[in-house]
Amino acid sequence: MTGRARLGWYCVLVAGPLFVVFGELGFWLNGITPRETFPLDLGVSSLSIASGLVLWRLRPDNRTGALLALSGVLWTIGGIRAYRDPWTFGVGQCFDGSQDLVLAHLLIAYPTGRLGRRSLRVLVTAGYGLFVLGVVKTATMDMPRQFNAFAVWHAPRVHSALGTIGSVGAGVYATTGIAIVGSRWLRAGTTRRRVLGPVLLAALLFAFADAVDQIVLAITGSEPDVVFFPPLVARLVIPLAFLFGLARARLDRVAVGDLVRELDASGAETMQSALARALHDPGLRVGYRLGDRDAFIDSDGRPLALPVDGSDHAVTYVSRNDVQLAAIVHERALLEQPALVEAVSAAVGLALDNERLHAQLRNQLQELRASRTRLVRTADSERRRLERDLHDGAQQRLLALGLALNMLRARVRDDDAVQLLAEAQEELATAVRELRELARGIHPAILSDQGLAAAARTLATRCAVPVEVTANGRRFPPAVETAGYYVIAEALANVIRYSGASRAWIEIGEANGLALIAVGDDGVGGADAGVGTGLAGLADRVGALDGRLVVTSAPGSGTTVRAEIPCA
Amino acid sequence: MRTTVLIVDDHPSFRRLARRLFEEAGFTVVGEARDGQSALDSARALRPDLVLLDVMLPDISGIELAERLPPEVSVLLVSSRSAEDLAIGSRRFLRKDELTLDRLRAVAGGTG
Numbered sequence: 277m278t279g280r281a282r283l284g285w286y287c288v289l290v291a292g293p294l295f296v297v298f299g300e301l302g303f304w305l306n307g308i309t310p311r312e313t314f315p316l317d318l319g320v321s322s323l324s325i326a327s328g329l330v331l332w333r334l335r336p337d338n339r340t341g342a343l344l345a346l347s348g349v350l351w352t353i354g355g356i357r358a359y360r361d362p363w364t365f366g367v368g369q370c371f372d373g374s375q376d377l378v379l380a381h382l383l384i385a386y387p388t389g390r391l392g393r394r395s396l397r398v399l400v401t402a403g404y405g406l407f408v409l410g411v412v413k414t415a416t417m418d419m420p421r422q423f424n425a426f427a428v429w430h431a432p433r434v435h436s437a438l439g440t441i442g443s444v445g446a447g448v449y450a451t452t453g454i455a456i457v458g459s460r461w462l463r464a465g466t467t468r469r470r471v472l473g474p475v476l477l478a479a480l481l482f483a484f485a486d487a488v489d490q491i492v493l494a495i496t497g498s499e500p501d502v503v504f505f506p507p508l509v510a511r512l513v514i515p516l517a518f519l520f521g522l523a524r525a526r527l528d529r530v531a532v533g534d535l536v537r538e539l540d541a542s543g544a545e546t547m548q549s550a551l552a553r554a555l556h557d558p559g560l561r562v563g564y565r566l567g568d569r570d571a572f573i574d575s576d577g578r579p580l581a582l583p584v585d586g587s588d589h590a591v592t593y594v595s596r597n598d599v600q601l602a603a604i605v606h607e608r609a610l611l612e613q614p615a616l617v618e619a620v621s622a623a624v625g626l627a628l629d630n631e632r633l634h635a636q637l638r639n640q641l642q643e644l645r646a647s648r649t650r651l652v653r654t655a656d657s658e659r660r661r662l663e664r665d666l667h668d669g670a671q672q673r674l675l676a677l678g679l680a681l682n683m684l685r686a687r688v689r690d691d692d693a694v695q696l697l698a699e700a701q702e703e704l705a706t707a708v709r710e711l712r713e714l715a716r717g718i719h720p721a722i723l724s725d726q727g728l729a730a731a732a733r734t735l736a737t738r739c740a741v742p743v744e745v746t747a748n749g750r751r752f753p754p755a756v757e758t759a760g761y762y763v764i765a766e767a768l769a770n771v772i773r774y775s776g777a778s779r780a781w782i783e784i785g786e787a788n789g790l791a792l793i794a795v796g797d798d799g800v801g802g803a804d805a806g807v808g809t810g811l812a813g814l815a816d817r818v819g820a821l822d823g824r825l826v827v828t829s830a831p832g833s834g835t836t837v838r839a840e841i842p843c844a
Numbered sequence: 845m846r847t848t849v850l851i852v853d854d855h856p857s858f859r860r861l862a863r864r865l866f867e868e869a870g871f872t873v874v875g876e877a878r879d880g881q882s883a884l885d886s887a888r889a890l891r892p893d894l895v896l897l898d899v900m901l902p903d904i905s906g907i908e909l910a911e912r913l914p915p916e917v918s919v920l921l922v923s924s925r926s927a928e929d930l931a932i933g934s935r936r937f938l939r940k941d942e943l944t945l946d947r948l949r950a951v952a953g954g955t956g
Contacts, residue, residue: 667900671924672855675940679861682944683868708941712925722929725905730931737928 288329295352296321302358316508317355320515324348324375327515331522339389340382344518347378366426369414370407376446377403379514383453383479387471387522388612396456403449406442413438454479465588467557468609471521478517482510546575547624547631554620555610559589563603564632566639572603575631577638580605594621594628602628648820649755656719656758663719666711674708720761728757728793732764732782739768741777741797747784752791752843759817759841760784760793763825766810767795767837775799775835789844790823796836803829811837846872850892852883852909853922854902858940862896869948880904887913894951899923899930899937910935920951 300317328345335341350371357368381400384391391397414426416435421427457479461472485506552560563572563580572580583589583605590608594601610617621628678701685697715721723731729747736743752760764782771780777799785792803811815825823841849871853859856878863873874890877883880903887895897919899906907930910919921937923930930937938947 667924668855672858675924676855676857676861678941679858679865679943683861683865686868686945705941708924712929716925716929720929721900721925722931725900726931734928734931 293322296325296348299352299355302356302364306358306360313505313508316505316512320508320511321348321352321355323512324351324515327519331519334523338387338522340386340518340522341389343378343382343385343389344515347375347382348515350378351375360423362421362423362425366414366424369417369424370411370426373410373442373446374407376450377406380446380450380453382518383450383457383475386457386475386518387468399449399452406445406449409438409442409445413442450483454483465557465559465607465609467555467607470524470556471609471612474517474521475514478510478513482507482514485510547627548575551604551620551624555606555617557606557610559607561605562628562631563605564628564635565600565602566636573635573639575635575638577635577640577642592617592621594625596625596629601625601632645820645822648816649822652759652817652820653755656755659719659758660724663715663721666715666718667721671708671711671715674704674711678704678708719758723757723761724754727751728760729784731757731761732784735761735764735768736782739780740772742779743768744779744781745784746782750786752786752841755821756791756841756843759814759821759823760791760839762817763793763814763837763839764795766814767835770803770810770835770837771795771797771799774803775801777834786843789842791841791843792838793841794836794838796834798834800831801829801833801835802831803827803835814839846870847894848872848874848890848892850875850877850883850886850890850895852877852880852895852901852906853898854878854900855898858898862943865943865945866896866948869945871948878902880906880909883909884912887917892917894918894920896920896922899925899932907932907935 296318300314300321303314303317325345325348328341328343328348330341331338331344332341353371354368354373354375356364357366357372359365359368380403382389384396384400391400411426413435414424416429416431416438417424417427418430418432418435419427454476457472457476461469461476464472489507548560548562551562552558561574561580563574563582565571566573572582574580580603582591582603588608589605590611592604592606592610594604604617604621606617681697681701681704685694685701688694688697720731720734722734727749728751729745729749732747733745736745751757768780768782771777775797777797780795780797783792783794783796811825811827818825818839818841821841823839826838826840827835828838829835847870849866851859851862851866851873853862853876859876859878863876866873871894874892875886877886880901883895883897883901891914895910895913895917897906897910899921900923901909906921906923910921913919919936921932921935922940922943923937924940926939927937
């Protein structure tokens with residue numbers, strides 16, 4: 277602060293209280309209102325001015341502080357009418373009620389202090405037109421000029437009419453201001469509601485107190501002492517509400533230190549939830565910069581889209597040592613508290629850097645998993661293609677050759693030739709059979725054609741021990757069916773090789789978005805999933821689809837191989 | 845009267861040899877089709893006694909197509925794969941490498 281500005285503030289601090297006491301003392305001295313209301317009158321002036329000045333100092337970019345201080349000054353000026361002097365009476369009478377016009381302006385412009393839209397500027401200008409009405413009303417009062425220096429036109433009927441118009445206009449204007457703040461509150465997110473809430477509540481409280489005041493006045497026809505108190509108490513709350521609403525961000529900045537301590541103390545606390553709590557924005561998201569790329573990922577390593585211009589959310593980028601670390605996506609209203617967001621960002625810079633590295637690692641893991649899944653799918657697809665090629669190519673040619681040999685054999689009469697043809701046909705039949713087995717091993721056609729349940733039944737019929745199959749025939753995605761098929765085939769092969777079982781069973785079902793494939797037997801158990809059973813490779817295949825393979829094989833209790841694969 | 849046959853298979857070399865085999869076995873081959881739709885059209889138009897039907901056609905499964913053929917038409921399913929691989933069930937089925945003159949003559953007797 278410059279020396280001149282500091283001097284200005286000192287003057288305000290000394291002259292302000294004297295001015296306020298002078299303004300309000302008249303009522304006390306001249307018994308115009310009950311003496312008990314003097315502290316309240318004094319409180320309204322001093323709190324409005326003091327709160328306004330504090331806000332002005334805290335948020336110089338926001339006009340709310342200046343307007344609030346002005347409202348206190350106007351309240352004080354309105355008070356000087358209580359002195360028995362024609363000029364102070366006239367001036368005070370002109371300004372009587374003008375504080376409410378500024379308060380309505382404050383409500384309409386809250387929380388930025390700026391009106392923005394043209395319609396609001398017109399509304400507030402019209403509101404200040406009521407002040408002009410008050411001046412004319414003072415000039416038309418039916419009283420001698422030795423009491424009212426402004427009484428230049430004695431027109432009691434005009435005065436009365438202007439009084440009615442002024443009261444109704446002020447009521448409508450104030451109600452409009454409250455409605456505007458109320459509608460903003462309804463549309464706002466959590467952050468902005470924290471700012472709007474106290475002011476809206478105070479305004480409603482004042483409106484209620486004033487309404488009660490007016491009703492009592494209408495019923496009794498006079499002003500009993502008690503009716504002065506509720507509106508004055510409510511007026512006291514208004515400046516505090518503005519101060520609390522806008523200064524909250526400063527209090528929140530004090531809490532930033534707690535945020536850092538909490539992050540250090542609790543490893544389980546995620547950066548995102550800690551920031552959401554510190555900035556009072558439950559929908560806040562943190563995106564970590566992905567290497568040198570212009571892309572962001574969340575803490576789980578998944579891509580995070582940043583909000584587009586014009587949306588309800590905005591982005592604050594966090595950098596450290598000139599390196600952009602993260603993007604905090606928050607409610608747009610938080611942009612009105614840049615100091616808070618900056619304080620939080622600076623405080624958590626190091627932790628954000630660590631979290632970013634973790635997020636990048638998770639992203640790489642995800643890419644690795646996706647790559648493994650792609651590899652398995654590509655391999656399956658290649659197997660299907662290869663099987664189809666064998667079927668359509670070599671197998672068909674051999675079959676055609678077999679048909680030709682068959683027809684040739686019917687025509688040949690020479691015994692040696694018939695014998696040779698028979699041998700050739702036998703060789704050909706062996707080749708066709710071996711090719712069929714090879715194709716089946718590469719990819720079982722029944723799996724693609726009729727699904728896992730039918731393929732499992734085929735495997736069951738080829739098994740050397742009786743196998744009971746329980747399946748409803750539901751089709752799963754091809755990759756899931758292929759993995760399930762190989763799990764069943766390998767498990768049944770192990771039943772024959774190692775288990776000594778007298779029977780086995782296959783179950784295929786679905787629960788909670790998982791394909792459940794289980795193969796069990798009543799054999800000796802004791803199988804080790806990791807050693808020589810071929811199940812380790814299957815676990816990899818199932819894992820590539822984000823599934824898991826569980827082998828239960830207690831000695832003497834048989835073996836159960838169970839695969840759970842996401843299929844939704 | 846000779847048994848009439850419609851041969852349905854997507855491999856031209858198999859259709860050609862199957863036609864000769866059937867003719868040698870004493871059948872009259874009234875037509876050929878390479879896919880399910882043309883097989884249906886030909887079966888409705890030609891009304892053969894027997895349809896030799898490949899299980900794996902480009903547009904439809906031979907098993908499914910058999911259900912849609914006119915009920916008076918006999919169907920003999922064939923494939924290079926085994927009945928077990930295809931879960932054929934109780935339908936009349938021959939592997940393609942089992943297709944011989946002797947078997948066809950037996951089929952002709954059963955169909956005629």
